[in-house]
Amino acid sequence: MKIWAISDTHNKHGWLNIPDGIDMVIHAGDLGTVREPFLNEAPVLNALEWINSLPMKYKVVIAGNHDTSIENHLVYPKKEYPNITYLQHESVEIEGIKIFGSPYTPSFGEGWSFNKGRHKLEPLWAEIPDDTDILITHGPPKGILDLTAEGNGFFQCGCKSLLNKVKVVQPKFHIFGHIHTESDCPNAGILEIQNCKTKFVNASVLNLNYDICNNGYIIEIL
Numbered sequence: 001m002k003i004w005a006i007s008d009t010h011n012k013h014g015w016l017n018i019p020d021g022i023d024m025v026i027h028a029g030d031l032g033t034v035r036e037p038f039l040n041e042a043p044v045l046n047a048l049e050w051i052n053s054l055p056m057k058y059k060v061v062i063a064g065n066h067d068t069s070i071e072n073h074l075v076y077p078k079k080e081y082p083n084i085t086y087l088q089h090e091s092v093e094i095e096g097i098k099i100f101g102s103p104y105t106p107s108f109g110e111g112w113s114f115n116k117g118r119h120k121l122e123p124l125w126a127e128i129p130d131d132t133d134i135l136i137t138h139g140p141p142k143g144i145l146d147l148t149a150e151g152n153g154f155f156q157c158g159c160k161s162l163l164n165k166v167k168v169v170q171p172k173f174h175i176f177g178h179i180h181t182e183s184d185c186p187n188a189g190i191l192e193i194q195n196c197k198t199k200f201v202n203a204s205v206l207n208l209n210y211d212i213c214n215n216g217y218i219i220e221i222l
Contacts, residue, residue: 001097004056006216007138007177007203010066011043013050015212016205022218024094025056028177028203029064029103029138033210035111041069045080052081058094059084063103063114064138064178071113087136091129097221100132100171105139105178106159114138122161128169133221135171135198137162139178145187145202146179154185170197172221177204181213188214 004019007028031047032040044067051059061077061084063070070077077086085092087101103114104124116124128135140146141163147154157179166174181188181204191200199219207213 001095001221003134003219003221004216005175005201005203005219006205007175008064008180008206009047010206010210011047012206012210012212013047017215018054019215019218022056024058024060025051025054026134026136026175026203027051027061028136028175029062030066030177031061031064032066032069035066035068037068037072037074040067041074044069044075048075048077048081048084052083060092060094060099060101060136061086062101062136062138063088065103065105065108065112065114067103068111068113089124089127091132097133098129098131099134099136100128101136102128103138105137106157118159118161121159122164125159125162125165128165130169132169132171133173135166135169135174137174137176140176140202141166141174141200144193144200145189145191147182147185147187148179149182149185166198167196172197173199173201173219175201175203177202180204181207183208190217190219
């Protein structure tokens, strides 16, 4: 199974090059950009239309903090796009591959979607099934492709309780986005860590200036 992993397209999906020979596309959230739900609706629908039109047999999508129209029930991906598998903190099995997708991220500012206080996330991550093959979350685990500039240095803004759960489950892949590549900080990419069989994929295609910086990542699961 060849998978094209993308995230954080923020209305610039049309600039991506659609790869050939791919069985599944996974979008890890942030289809839209603007915070106001009614203004967010049309761009999110446009992105879903684009995903729906892709040639891949399977299309798996979660929401991100910039998808306020989904959280506020202005857009219903499951109802309006039956050919897209939309996951909102739930699992699906596709050709024997067990996938869990969740949009939740630690709170950041006000008015964004699917934000939870860090102390409220651990019970949610506890619901990730132990037999998950591919985990999709919008945000990263702490210390994994999650650096953002703060003062004169960088801050690891990922979720520690998510990292703890991933180390227990050890899915084959953990796909996320949310934290874009910054100057001197290439967050986008694929990373492996010691004593964990999981390959971590920050699939954000835009940098901090919302310019395209990569075309997503192609992974393969046997």
